Amino acid sequence: MKHALGAALWAAIAIATLAGCHREPHQAVGAIEVARPWVRAMAPHAPAAGGFMALRNTGDAADRLLSVSSAEAERVEIHEVVMDRGVMRMRPLAGGLALPAGATVELKPGGYHLMLIGPRRRFAAGEEVAMRLVFARAGTTEVRFAVRPLDATSADGAARH
Numbered sequence: 011m012k013h014a015l016g017a018a019l020w021a022a023i024a025i026a027t028l029a030g031c032h033r034e035p036h037q038a039v040g041a042i043e044v045a046r047p048w049v050r051a052m053a054p055h056a057p058a059a060g061g062f063m064a065l066r067n068t069g070d071a072a073d074r075l076l077s078v079s080s081a082e083a084e085r086v087e088i089h090e091v092v093m094d095r096g097v098m099r100m101r102p103l104a105g106g107l108a109l110p111a112g113a114t115v116e117l118k119p120g121g122y123h124l125m126l127i128g129p130r131r132r133f134a135a136g137e138e139v140a141m142r143l144v145f146a147r148a149g150t151t152e153v154r155f156a157v158r159p160l161d162a163t164s165a166d167g168a169a170r171h
């Protein structure tokens with residue numbers, strides 16, 4: 011009996027450890043976790059750069075990403091991608107990005123994204139771009155976005171060989 015209990019305990023610890031391993035590294039502000047922040051490297055003379063990340067609201071109240079700014083761009087807009095008569099267009103999200111309680115919202119190529127307009131320099135792979143995120147409820151935090159190669163489609167794309 012003692013032995014069985016011990017085994018159950020070890021199994022519980024193993025499961026907890028495994029679950030822990032699956033939690034990706036992130037930065038938190040209030041109930042919001044920011045994971046996998048990255049910016050796409052820029053082609054020469056590109057007027058803007060895209061920024062991406064996952065935002066997880068671990069709280070029980072809805073929040074909202076109100077605005078983003080960076081010393082490295084004239085302004086940063088929060089964009090959505092919409093289909094307009096068969097054509098994909100992007101446009102600023104009026105009122106910011108909704109973050110429902112308990113949900114993870116992905117900013118990724120082809121979907122929600124940050125648009126760094128008027129970059130002060132050409133972002134190159136391997137660099138970092140600091141941005142300030144302002145949330146309605148969680149407050150303000152500064153996040154360092156890793157610059158990934160121009161052909162990256164996700165934050166771990168550069169790690170695949």
Ligand SMILES: [Cu+2]
Pocket residue numbers: 089100101123124125
């Ligand atoms: Cu855009």
